[in-house]
Amino acid sequence: MSLRDLPAGPVLPRPAAFQADAPSDALVRWAEMPVAVQVTSVTESDSTITIFDVIGEDDMGGGVSLRRIAAALSRIGPQAVTVQINSPGGDMFEGIAIYNLLRAHPAAVTVEVLGLAASAASIIAMAGDEIHMSPGSFLMLHNAWGVVIGNRHDMAEAAALFESFDAALAGIYAARSGRPQVEIAALLDAETFLGAEEAITAGMADGMVEGSAAGPLARSPQSGAQSRPDIQARRRIDAALAQQGIPRSARRAMLRDLTGTRNAAEPATQNAGIPLSAIRQLIDTIRS
Incomplete structure (x- = not known):
């Protein structure tokens, strides 16, 4: 169990026709964060687990899943583990499940936020016995987020469920920070980004990453590797599509068809050169 007295994340019902994002x-x-060559969904080195993708597995093999984290912890065994995070979040249900898995780990869990721990990724971060921030890194807290398809009765049911989800999330943040739940609820309502010092002051983190340099991802296993502007460009396209209200599954399919890659966070395996005209046409189509 966690060395801290952390509450278990609740088992929440997933609404019908719900799409997490x-x-x-x-x-x-996240798209503006540095990217390096070997960034993958989950990699393990000794007793370190890295979470450098969206939370929740998609139909093209991308994302960070409970299954992958469970496999990593099984390989590491009952020893102290470090979890490094740079993720925009994603599936709240998967995030709570991963939080519970880390909370149940029999040895110390240290979380290092190397860039961004947003949304479901910030819930995962709360499982750390110690949470350390890299300079320039952020935690992002917000109310439950997702897409529900259906009639007005489905929407009303989803709204009631989302209210209970928000209370559950606020309870986890409040327990970890020691702040009143009503205060945390206000942060969720405001969709709050907390910088490193702000997160420490708010009780959401305990200190800075030891020996950290002057920027995010300074302690990443991939630091010093060659920059990958192609991956960053795909993340920017994905973010632009998301701003137009395109669901994650549709965005992944569009990017796969456009670039020949299975995942927006991974380098293309074919058609590596994306014509600028094709990108402009895609964005113009979405905006029309």
């Missing part, structure tokens, strides 16, 4: 403003900020 990261908030578009978190995707925009």
Whole structure:
């Protein structure tokens, strides 16, 4: 169990026809974060787990899933683990499940926020016995977010469920920070980005990453690797599509068809050169 007295995340019912996604403003900020060559969904090195993708597996094999984190913890065994995060969030249900898994780990869990821990990724971060921020990194908190398809009765039912989701999220943040739940609820309503020092002051983090340099991802296992502007460009396109209200599954399919890659966070395996005219046509089509 966690060395801290952290509450278990509740088991929440997933609404029918619900599609999870990261908030578009978190995707925009994540798209501007540095990217390096070997960034993958989840990699393990010794006792370190990295979470450098959206939360929740999609139908093209992308994203960070409960199954992948469970496999990593099983390989590491009952020893202290470090979880490094740079993620815009995603599936709240998967995020709470991963939080519960880390909370149940029998040894110390140290979380390092290397860039962005937004939405569901910030819930995962709360499982740390110690939470350390890199300079220039952010936590982002917001109310439950997703797409529900149906009639007005479906929408009313979803609204009631989302209210209970918000209360559950606020309870986790409040327990970790020691702040009143009503105060946390106000932060969720405001869709709050907390910088490193703000997160520490708010009780959402305990200190800075030891030996951290002057920017996000300074302690990443990929730091020092060659920059990958192609990956960053795909993230920017994904964020632009999200701002137009295109669901995650549709965005992934569009990017796969356009670039020949299965995942917006990974380098293309074919058609590596994306014509600028094709990108402009895609954006113009969405805006029309």
